[in-house]
Amino acid sequence: MDQISFKTVSVNKATAQKEWIVVDAENQVLGRMASKVAKLLRGKYKPSFTPNVDCGDNVIIINAEKIIFTGAKMTEKEYIRYTGYPGGQRKTTPEALIKAGHAERIIEHAVKGMLPKNRLGRAIMKNLFIYNGSEHKHEAQQPKVIDLNAIK
Numbered sequence: 001m002d003q004i005s006f007k008t009v010s011v012n013k014a015t016a017q018k019e020w021i022v023v024d025a026e027n028q029v030l031g032r033m034a035s036k037v038a039k040l041l042r043g044k045y046k047p048s049f050t051p052n053v054d055c056g057d058n059v060i061i062i063n064a065e066k067i068i069f070t071g072a073k074m075t076e077k078e079y080i081r082y083t084g085y086p087g088g089q090r091k092t093t094p095e096a097l098i099k100a101g102h103a104e105r106i107i108e109h110a111v112k113g114m115l116p117k118n119r120l121g122r123a124i125m126k127n128l129f130i131y132n133g134s135e136h137k138h139e140a141q142q143p144k145v146i147d148l149n150a151i152k
Helices: 030-042 094-101 102-113 121-125
Strands: 021-023 057-061 078-082 089-092 128-129 142-145
Touching: 021 030, 030 057, 030 102, 030 121, 094 102, 102 121, 102 128
Parallel strands: 021 057, 021 142, 057 128
Antiparallel strands: 078 089
């Protein structure tokens, strides 16, 4: 009787198959898009997923200023930051950020909250590239365009 080896093969940094993916954020709901992008960055859609290794893809998000929010979140949601000085708490809304040309910060904040809060999460965030327009500077990597509505 032949024995079949049932060994679990773990991916490491050298054997990870990383791809470049372009995601169009136009008319995408922020939270739903961010959760799918976080899974792509983490590598959870791959059969070789290893939880302690950065084995996910490099994701390029274009048209960041055209994301949509459900309900009244565009005007009522608040992003709070602290300057470090007394009385230095600052609040802003998604509407104000988009108007100021910083829509990429909204997506970055949403995706970062869905990744691990450790060294691995910070390393994975470096694989995310967000652009306001439809142009990006990663054409040399030959990224493939993916439709987020087609994946779960």
